[in-house]
Amino acid sequence: MSFNVNDLKPIIEAVLMASEQPLSVTMIAQLLTSETVPNKEMIREALELLQEDCAGRGIDLKEVASGFRYQAKQEYAHWISKLWEERAPRYSRAFLETLVLIAYRQPITRAEIEEIRGVTVNSNIIKGLIEREWIKVVGQREVPGKPELLGTTKEFLDYFNLKSLTDLPALSDIQDIDQQAIELERQLQLQVVTLDDNTREFVTENSEAQ
Amino acid sequence: MSFNVNDLKPIIEAVLMASEQPLSVTMIAQLLTSETVPNKEMIREALELLQEDCAGRGIDLKEVASGFRYQAKQEYAHWISKLWEERAPRYSRAFLETLVLIAYRQPITRAEIEEIRGVTVNSNIIKGLIEREWIKVVGQREVPGKPELLGTTKEFLDYFNLKSLTDLPALSDIQDIDQQAIELERQLQLQVVTLDDNTREFVTENSEAQ
């Protein structure tokens, strides 16, 4: 199948609208690769036509440094900001679970979070947490791929009114149903106190848990 | 300042495009309150015109349970999904069967679900459904043990691109046994899905059941 510019227009419009990032001409061409040899000239032409279509509408198709994106027109900013007054924003459960895992398991990689949660972590969640300044990249693991290590920030502690991470509830308090957990936590406390000789043992046990 | 429908169109378009959630006519009217006495009729008219504008474009203005939202036309999903690294979550048969029972028989208790499915409902399924915000506890039955009554949410309908429960596929009718003996075999072979006009019948039946 080969496209003409009128076939391309709605596809590019749909893709740009659904994308969370601006898309460059090259990226758009790559998306269409499987179907046809992408013709960048035609993509540019379609983008220009889409830009013209925005006349009289509520949105613009803008070219920014990293590519093209749709944006609500500046003149409607007033009404858009009223959106937030109508509805208090909230975070998803996945967002909170990711945050809490980073708090309790830091420094932790994204892959490790995914392993514990059993589902993939959406990159927007990590991005959102970093934007909120609740987490940051604290380093990287020196293994293939050099995955980034995530940890919580001082701002995270401040927001939740904590002096230090150790002020977070002990896991045993959370799992009060599970008597075993309480028992285990108590044992661990004891272990720390009597750690002198058997430090090595404890560490081994602890790292097996990872 | 008072609006005419042509002034309204780009404002509503910009607001809907900027919003993360679908917006109902009432919510749109509230957004415009400060400027003028909102005229819901005019808002509806503007929405209809905006819907017509989507013809031939890459996006649709769709009305789902919690309001109107712009979404990419389904025929372009193929290209869009290439933008995402993560694959859409999959749900098990048990998960979907339980969801369907709650949707069609709500308000329903867990015991009633088990009665129909002939099998214990794994509590992780209920928890998973609540976590996804597809179902919620809507009350309790006033019998010993006060079992919780479960119902579906607007988020469930939004997720499945539906405006109301009546848009769900119709349940096949239960026929009386004599007729059934003749027809069941044929039905079982054909697995006919009757999606036609008995949608409405279903609703009546369903609401009687409530």
Place this chain on the structure above:
Amino acid sequence: MTIDTTIQITEAPSFARVLGKSLLELPQDLYIPPDALEVFLETFEGPLDLLLYLIKKQNLEILDISIAKITTQYMEYVDLMVGLRLELAAEYLVMAATLAEIKSRMLLPRPESINEEDDPRAELIRRLQEYERFKKVGEELEFMPRLERDIFIAQVELPELDSERPLPDVDLRELMLALQDVLRRADMRADHEVRRDLLSVRERMTQIIERLHNHQFLKFEELFTIEEGRAGVVVAFIAILELLKGSIIEIVQTEPFAPIHIRSASHEL
């Protein structure tokens, strides 16, 4: 929980399809090859589901189910199941008992005129029908368009706004509820032990990494604060060992008895 094993039953002719591979030979005479048994069990959502399958497979007139035959077949399944999954077997046993009861009532002398309500099979048939209706819609739901897979929300960049967009509020309780759920789920996956961790160690690990950002090398001793007492020293030591094990830091010593230094494993060479 939401992870689908991609097992579905295709209809007419019914056979189990496992990960795209047909097990056509499987239920010819209701004998299940032992190696396929577990897969076969997972294919069914309980006894009603299996019963529906048997009825379809046997091509039976539903009103003329040979209860004896079904019961025998059922007991075979149950025998096979007991070893595998007791809790599942219990539900199947109830069904087998129901079937046996129906059979025994059928054997009793019947009144002249029998109406539907007296027919012991009627209740079972009603339940089977009822279940099948929902089962069908459940299967349809899988193919209905849904967000994330078929439907993508169109959303545009915001213009510059006159008011700051408020950020969502979270309270600690909410965060703990999220953690509770993660822990419960992780509990079911035996390979994870989330709860054993000591937060103080975790916190120290992050602190050490941060300090290494500012200094290329840190003296080993600098990582310990005597004022923290023995517990604090132990925490710091465990944190160093954990970081070492996680390939996050390196310990270097240029010659025997020279000062020990810590540096980031990702240092520029």
